Amino acid sequence: MNRAIFLPLLLLALADCSVSLGNDNVCPRKVAAPCHQLTGNTPVGCYDITYTEPNMTVLGAGRGNPERGFYTYTETSTSNWNTLNVEDLQSFVQQGYTLIFRYVILDTFVNSNISDDILLKIGEDFDTLREAGMKVVLRLCYSISESIKSDAKLNQLLSHLNQLTPILDEHAGVIAVVQAGFIGVWGEWYYTENYGDEGVISQANWMDRGTVLSQLMNAIPASRHIQLRTPKYKKVARLGIHNDCFLASDTDYGTYENIAVDYPFLQEETKYLPMGGETCNYNPPRSDCPTALKELRELHFTYLNNGYHEGVLNSWKTQSCYNELVLHHPTSGATYYTCGSTGVDLRTWLPGTHSLQLSMTVPKKAPRGRYQVLLRLPDGDSRLKDLDVYNIVIENLVDSNNAARRLNLIGYTEVEN
């Protein structure tokens, strides 16, 4: 899991006495008082830090980084609601997961508004996710059975989006990404009653699809991304791709219409937008490790389903690259946020060298002595930024005596006089 990602951190102490280091968890604490003198290895200097992903096989509770890695699949339908429960989620966390996938199947509301009761339950599930310190890859649709193609007609679908908007807005922080969904079986925009079935898509159908998408963009807070099923469907920024047949055939079962064009397009787009999905067919040699690792890297995947497709996942285990699959670019959902925040958004970081300039000062009343200098990389969402469970950790820097706080230990300094 040793990714060649170097984060040289330029730490400038005493450069600016307006912000205190303060308590690692409570930040920033402004002080007007003059600063202490600092000595030791960190007050001023440049540090090369090698970013290392937490090793998923040896993770303790909550050690996985947020918004990345394999997800655990869950589903619920309005005809038979299956509430998320915090014990289940905590057991996923114990196994090192930070993401679940969640289908919300609105099967009883194809022709009517969503009931208040269900809206409440959707909101409660988001609260449960926050309690467990997890995030969700969310997809809503009306059917996950190929024989039931019914989906809501345009006006009804737009009403549903209106109803959901305040809930999605309130809980944006725990939503890793929203998959466009809604249209067709599995929300995959293919087998559909109302929007152009099996790829036969009229001009009017395209217009309706566009309307659904722009309404969805309005419904989802700007900090969150939306993913579509194939490159063809994707026209607007903030839209990522989910490939649910990764490596399944030469075209990943029709994900690509023209690989020569679509693949480079995705390589470029996924530098800035989330990419994820699942495998759906054992297809050696294409589904074997060498191609899997190459494409996961080139397409900047951030998550995959841990439960599907078993044949492909087993082949990866026997080819012992399973652990390597958590290799991802270091962009995650977090906005860089420290005391005296630099405003750097880690989601924009690709593998390579990056610099951060941080200045810290210590308030006059701070006790003298040796201090750990810790780097905290919290979530950018206002409701999550104080929850340590969402902090990004660098495996080799995390203070193992204090793992639950998920802080990265950069060095030490002495406070004198």
Ligand SMILES: *[C@@H]1O[C@H](CO)[C@@H](O)[C@H](O)[C@H]1NC(C)=O
């Ligand atoms: C992850 O941890 C396991 C168990 O200790 C170890 O066998 C494996 O080599 C580690 N993987 C990496 C990439 O460090």
Ligand SMILES: *[C@@H]1O[C@H](CO)[C@@H](O)[C@H](O)[C@H]1NC(C)=O
């Ligand atoms: C359905 O919900 C929409 C959006 O909230 C609302 O404007 C409309 O009046 C509702 N329709 C019914 C029949 O309740």
